[in-house]
Amino acid sequence: MLLEMIFAGFGGQGVLSMGTLLAYAAMKEGKEVSWMPSYGPEMRGGTANCMVNISDQPISSPIVSRYDVGVVLNLPSLKKFESRMKNGGIFIWECTNIKQPPTRSDIQVFALPAVEKANHELNNVKVMNMIVLGALIKINGIVKKESLLVALSETLPERHHHLIPLNKQALELGESLV
Amino acid sequence: MLLEMIFAGFGGQGVLSMGTLLAYAAMKEGKEVSWMPSYGPEMRGGTANCMVNISDQPISSPIVSRYDVGVVLNLPSLKKFESRMKNGGIFIWECTNIKQPPTRSDIQVFALPAVEKANHELNNVKVMNMIVLGALIKINGIVKKESLLVALSETLPERHHHLIPLNKQALELGESLV
C-alpha cells in the first residue's frame, strides 16, 4: 500500500504541520513515510504545500506528480492540484475560503467549511487544519486518531501542550463533518 | 641547425638582456628563436637565467635541459649548468667573479675576465655582458655583430641610445679576447 498525498494552502494556514503530523503518526504506526515541503523565496506571501507519502515498503521517490489524496485550503492550490489527482482520489477543499468548487467528477470530492467551523464552534481559526485532518482520517483511515494525538504531544513543544485538548476537539469535529 | 643555449648569473648581471639581444639579432637574420627566462619569487636576490634557442626550423620546445652553449657569470650557475652541457658544447665562464674553473674536459671551455675588463678598460661594469656576447659570437658566429648592433638600437629606449657606442666597444673588446 502506498498513499501519495498533497496538502496545499496559503502560508500560515498550517498545511505543513498537517502533513508533518500525519507523517509522524504514520511513522508511529510503523509505516514508511516521506514529507517534502515546497520551499524557497517564492513561498513568501504565496502558497505553501507539502507532499506526504505513506507506505508499507520503503518509499522510492519522495516527489510525486499525481496524488491519491489532495487537501487544498485556497483557490490557487485547488486550481493547481485538482488536475493532478489520480482517478478516484480523495480531494478535500476548504469551502469557506474557496468560492469555486472543483469540477472533476472522477474523484471523490469533499467540501469542508473548516474555517467557519473553527471560527464559530471553536473560536480559534488556527485549528482549522486539525478539523481537516480529522475529516481526512475519518474518510480513509490512513492513521488512527490516537496516533495523531501521540504525534501532537511528541512534536508540540511542552509550552504548547495546553492546546492539545483544543486540537483533539478539532480533530473530532472534523470527523463529525464527514 | 638548432642551437640551445643557457645564460646564467646573479640578477643584475644582465644575463636576461644578453639572451634577448642574441635572440633579437638572430630573428633579424631570419632565424626562428625562443627566449625563456627563469621567473618567480625565488629569483629575488638569487640567480637568474634564460634559455635561448636559435634555429632554421620552427622551434618545437622552448625549454631544454641540455645545452650547446652555456654562459655562466657566477659560481652557483657554473655548478648548476656545467653538468648539463652537451659533449663538445661551448662553455663560457666569467673568471673575475668565479674562482673555481669548470672541470669537464669534453666541452670547449672559455674563461673570460669580463668584469675586470669592463671595470678597467671601459670603466663601466654594466657592459660586462656585452663583452661576453662579443666573445661568444666570435667563437661560434651564431649572429653577426651588425645584427647585434641593430638589435641594440631597436630594443634600447631612445634615451639610452648614447650608450650604443660604449656597447659596441664592449662587443669588440669581447671579440678580441678569444
Next chain:
Amino acid sequence: MREGYELIYERPGPLLSTRMSFCPGCFHSTVHKILMELVQEMDIQDKIVGVCPVGCSVFSYNYLDIDMQEAAHGRAAAVSTGIKRMLPDRIVFSYQGDGDLAAIGLAETLHACNRGENFTFIFINNGIYGMTGGQMAPTTLEGQKTSTSPYGRDPSTTGMPLKMAEMVSQFDRVAYVERVSCDTPAHTRKTKKALKNAFEYQILGLGTTFIEVASNCPAGWKCTPEESLDWVKEKMLPYFPLGVFKKPERS
C-alpha cells in the same frame, strides 16, 4: 474621477503593474516606488541602469521598467563599477541588502567607495537576511533574535552591528552619505529627496553617493508591519541615527 477633483498622486508609470513580491509593509516596496517616482520626475528612464543584488530585491527587475542587471551575492558594487566605467554618462545604482553589501560584499563595497566609483549605493539595512528566511546580518542589533542568533545577537562572539553609512563616509572620494527611513510619511519624503540628491551628484560626477535606508522586515522579525515601525523607531534609529553624514561642498 469625481466632478471638481483633480488627480494629485498615482502609481508612477515606470513602476510596472506587476504585483511586487515583497511582504506587506516592507520598505523594499516603498523604496522601489520612490525610485520609479524619481525616474519619472527626473525623466531619466533612458539614462538609468540598476543593479539588483541577491536578497529579497533580487526580483526588482520584475517591477521596475528600466534596464537592470542582477548581480551575484555581494558583488553588486563590482558589477555597478563595471557598468559605470563603460557607460560614464549613465546613472547607475547598486541596490543592496545588508547581508549583500556588508557581509559577503564588504570588500567590493569599500573598495568601490575608496575608488570613488561614481554610482549610487542604495543600501537597505533591515538588520536581517530576509530572503533566506531571517538569519543574522552584520547589522542585526545587539541582543536581536534571528534564526541564527536564536538567543539574541551576542557581540562577544559576533561583534557589533556594522554602521555602514558612518564607515563609508571616511573615504575621500565618497561625495554624499545619508541615512534615511520610511517609517513615517515625513521620513519617506526625506528618503526621496536623498535619492534625488544622490542621482544629481552622480550626474555631476562628484563621486560615490551612498543612501542607507533604515528598513524593516516584518516577516523576518516575525511581527506585523505596524510593530515593525515601532522596532525601527525604538530599536534601530537610536543605533542607526538618521541624517546626512557627508555632503559635497556646494560649488
Next chain:
Amino acid sequence: MREGYELIYERPGPLLSTRMSFCPGCFHSTVHKILMELVQEMDIQDKIVGVCPVGCSVFSYNYLDIDMQEAAHGRAAAVSTGIKRMLPDRIVFSYQGDGDLAAIGLAETLHACNRGENFTFIFINNGIYGMTGGQMAPTTLEGQKTSTSPYGRDPSTTGMPLKMAEMVSQFDRVAYVERVSCDTPAHTRKTKKALKNAFEYQILGLGTTFIEVASNCPAGWKCTPEESLDWVKEKMLPYFPLGVFKKPERS
C-alpha cells in the same frame, strides 16, 4: 669572546639559521627578528601559532622555529580565526602584507576585527606588492610609481591609500592598535614593545590587537635600502603617522 667582555646581543634562538630570502634592508626581516626575540624572551614558543600570508612573507615558516600555517592570499585573518577559536589558550598572529590584508582580504580583515577575534594582526604596509614584482597596493601613496601605476597612483581612478590602523580602530572589540616602523633603532625598539603589548593583551583576551608596520620595499621601490629609509620618513610617515590609535583602558 674577548677577555673582559660579555655577549649582550645575538641572533635569537627561535630565528632559524636559514638565510632569510628577503631582500637586503627589508623590514620583513627586521620584524621576523623581533618576533623571535619576543618568542624567546616571553618564552611562548610552545604557545604561539603563526599564520603567514601570500606575499614575500609566504616563506616565514622557513625562518621561524614555531608552528605555522600558510594561508591563501588574503585569508590569513580567516585562517587565524579558525585556529584561535579552536585553541583559545594559544597565542595566534596573522602576518600580512598590504595587498593581502587590505586588498583581496579586506572583508576577512574587517569582519575578524568587528567580531573582535582574539589574535594579533601584524600588518606589513610597504605600499606595494613586493612578492609579485612591484605592483600598486591599496596603500601605495598618491603619485607613487609602481609597475601598475607607471605614471604615479592617480586617486581619481584608484582612490586614496587605505589607512588600515585608523580604519580598524573604530571597531568596539578591537582592543589595541598601533602603527610603528623600523626605520631607526628607536622606532624598531618601539615596534618590539608594541608587539609585546599586543601578545600580552591577547593573552588577557582583550580582543583584536593590530600592529601596522610602516615598512619598506627597496626592490619594489627600485631604490637602495638607505633610500628606502628616506622614503619611509619623508613620504610614508606623514600620511601614515606612527603612534597608538587605540589601547585598552587599564584595569
Next chain:
Amino acid sequence: MPAKGYVEISIETCKGCNLCVLHCPTDCLALNTSDTNTFGLHYAYLVDEDKCIACLNCSVICPDAAIKVFKKVA
C-alpha cells in the same frame, strides 16, 4: 461641504499592511476585515468620505503604491 479630497485604493494591489491607516491624520481609512482580495489579504478603503484632506500621507507611506489621491480644485 464636500471633502477636500478623496482616495481610491486598488483592492488587488493593497497588501493590508495598515500603514496608511496608521498615518492618516484624519482617520478616514480602515482595513476591511470582513473581506479579502484574491491573495487572501484584507485591504484598506476610505471609511470616512468627508474627512480626507488630500494630504498624501497615505500615498507616501503606502509601500505598494496602491493609493490614488484626488484633490478638490479650488
Next chain:
Amino acid sequence: MPAKGYVEISIETCKGCNLCVLHCPTDCLALNTSDTNTFGLHYAYLVDEDKCIACLNCSVICPDAAIKVFKKVA
C-alpha cells in the same frame, strides 16, 4: 683604554644593506666594498675597533640579525 664594546658580524648572513653603518652613533662600522660573500654581496664589518660603545643600535636595526654585540664588563 680599551673600547666599551665590540661587534661580530656574520659575513654570510650580512646582506650589505648598510643600515647598521648608517645608524652607528660612533661610525665604527663600514661595508667592505672590496670583497663579497658567496651571495655576491659586500658585507659590513667593524672598521674602528676602539669606538664601539655597545649601544646595540646596529643589532637593533640589522634586519637579518647578523650582528653579535659584546660589552665590556664593568
Next chain:
Amino acid sequence: MGEAKLMKGNEALAEAAIRAGLQGYFGYPITPQSEVIEYLAREEPKHDYVFIQVESEVAAINMVYGAAGAGARVMTTTSSPGFSLMQEGISYLACGELPCVLVNVVRGGPGLGTVQPGQGDYFQAVKGGGHGDYNLIVLGPNSVQEMVDFTVLAFKLADKYLTPVMLLTDGAIGQMMEKVVLPSRMEYRPDKPWATTGKTPDRERNILTTLFIEPEEMEKRNLMLQKKYTNIKDNEVRFEEYRTDDAEIIITAFGLCSRIAKKTIDMGRDAGIKLGLFRPITLWPFPYDQLENMASRDHVKFFISLEMNAGQMVEDVKLAVCGKKPVHFYGRMGGIIPTPDEVYEKIKQHRDEGGLE
C-alpha cells in the same frame, strides 16, 4: 541503535555532525541549506562545538583550513554558488591534506539559478572545481538516513586519509523529512601530531603549507597526493545494485535520482521489462571496475544514466563501460525532478530502438 525520528535531511545532517564530534562549524546561509546552520545555532549551547556564522563562503572555507590545521573536527555546508566560491580554499585543503567535511546541498544552476534540487555540480565535485590535481572523497546520499550515516562516515574518512570529504546532496534530500535513526556519539579520534598547536620541545615545528616553489618539491607533493588517491580508490569504492542479477537494462543514477530509478525499475519489472540499478555511492572514487564488470555481463543490453543535469556522470559511466555496451542518457535540469513515468517511457523508447545509440 536509538529509536526512529522524523527529521529533515539538513537537520539530520547537522545532528549527525554533532554526534560525530563536531568541534567547529563555519557556515553562511543559503537556500536550500540554511536549516543546517540554523540547527547548529540552536543546539550550540548544549554542546561544546564552536559555531560561527561567517561573512562569506570564502571566509568559511578558510576558517575550516585554519581550524582543521589546528587539529579540530570541522565542517562547512553550503549550496551551489557558495560552493563555487570555496574552490580556491578547497584546492588548498586538499593540497594541505587537512581533514574536514564539506557539504554541497545542490540547487539548479548555473548562475543564481533556482533553489530547487539539482545534480549539476557533479563535475565540479568529482573532477575538481578548483585548480590543480586533487580529488575529494565524494559521497552521494539518497535519503535522510544516509545524510546521517554518510556524515559520520565522512568525518571518519577525512581523518583516516587526511583529506577533505564531501557530501554531494541536493535540495530535496536536504528539505524532506523521513524516518531516521541517529547514531550514538562517535568515538574515533586519531591524534594529529601534524597539527599546529604550538611547538613543544619534544618535536620539530609543524608547518602547514601548500607552497612548493621548487618544481621538484611540488611534484613530490603531487606524487604523494596521487599515491593517497590510489590508495583510496583501492579501498573506499562504494556502490549499490538493485535487481541487477538478470537485468537487461541498467539505470545508473546517484542520490535522489537513484530513488526515482528504483521506482521506475519496479514499474518496468511489473511490466516484464528487466530493469536494474547501478548506483555509485562514492562518486569519487567512482566504481569504474564494478561498472565495467556489469557491462561485461551478457544479459546486460544497454545502460542509461539518469541525472538531474545535462549529462555529467554519464561520462564516467562511458569511461567504465568503454564501448562494451551502448550508454544512453536521460536528464532534467533547472530543479525539475524526473518522474518515474517519463524515465520509463524513455527507456522503452531506447529498448524499441534496439537499445542502440
Next chain:
Amino acid sequence: MGEAKLMKGNEALAEAAIRAGLQGYFGYPITPQSEVIEYLAREEPKHDYVFIQVESEVAAINMVYGAAGAGARVMTTTSSPGFSLMQEGISYLACGELPCVLVNVVRGGPGLGTVQPGQGDYFQAVKGGGHGDYNLIVLGPNSVQEMVDFTVLAFKLADKYLTPVMLLTDGAIGQMMEKVVLPSRMEYRPDKPWATTGKTPDRERNILTTLFIEPEEMEKRNLMLQKKYTNIKDNEVRFEEYRTDDAEIIITAFGLCSRIAKKTIDMGRDAGIKLGLFRPITLWPFPYDQLENMASRDHVKFFISLEMNAGQMVEDVKLAVCGKKPVHFYGRMGGIIPTPDEVYEKIKQHRDEGGLE
C-alpha cells in the same frame, strides 16, 4: 601583415587584446600572469580602454559581468588560484550569456603550489569548475603567436555565441619570447541590443539575470544553453595533426606539451618509429569525432596522452577512442616540463610491451 616582433607571450596577448578592440580590462596581479596587467597599465594612456587593477579576482570577474552586460568588449586574466576564485562569477557569466575573454596562465597546483607552468587546470576549464551545467569555449595556445591569434579569435567567438571564451595557457608560454606578427585592429563589432545601456522608448527594458526561480523557466534557460553548446560543437572544433598519415603511435597533447611532442616525434621518426601528434586546439569543444576517426585507422596502434598534470585530458581522449585502441598516459607535475627524451623513452617502453595497457 605587420612585421615580426620579439615579444613575451603575456605582453603579446595584452597587445592583441588592445588590437581586438578591448574596452575594459579588470585584473589582479599574479605570477606568471602579471606582465599582462603591467603592459595594459603602461599602454592605457595611448588607447581608450578602461583599466582597473581590482581588489581581488572575485571583484574582477564581477566587473567583467557588469561591463560585458553594458555591451563592452572586456577581458580579465589571472593564474590558477585566482581562476578558482572566479568560478562563481564564471558560472553567472555563462548562464547570463555575457561575451568576454578569460585567461588562465596556469601554474602548478593544487593550493598555492608553484609559479612554474602547469596544465592541472584542464578539468576546471573544460568540465566546468563552477556550479551547474555550462561550458566555456576553451582555446589552448602553444606559442606566442597563438597567444595573439587566439586572443583575437576569442573575442570574436565570445561575441558570436554570447559566451565567455577562455584561453588556457601556461607560465612558460606567458613568460617566453618568440617571434610574433601582430594583427591590425579588429573591426568586427556586432551590435548588442540586449545590453543594459538605459531603456529607450523604442524598446522593452533589458534585463540580465541568471535567476529563474521557477524550475520550468530555469530548465528553459538550461535547454537554450545546451542548444547553443551543440551549435558550437558543430561549428567550432579546432585541432592540429602532425605526421599522422602513417603514424602507429599517436601522442595527444595540447598547449606547451604539443611542442614537446613534436620534438619527440621528430626524434622517433629519425629512429624509425612512426609517431604522430593529435593536438586539440579547442579543448572545449573537444575534437571527439576527429580523434575517434584517428582511432579507427588501422595503422594506429595506440595513443599516449602527454600532459603536465596527473592525467586529465586523457579522459577525453579515452571517451573519444572508446576502447578502439589502448590509451596510455605520461605526465609530469609541479611545474616540471617533460623533456622530449623522457617522453621518447616512455613511448618506446609501451611499444615494446606491444602497446597494450
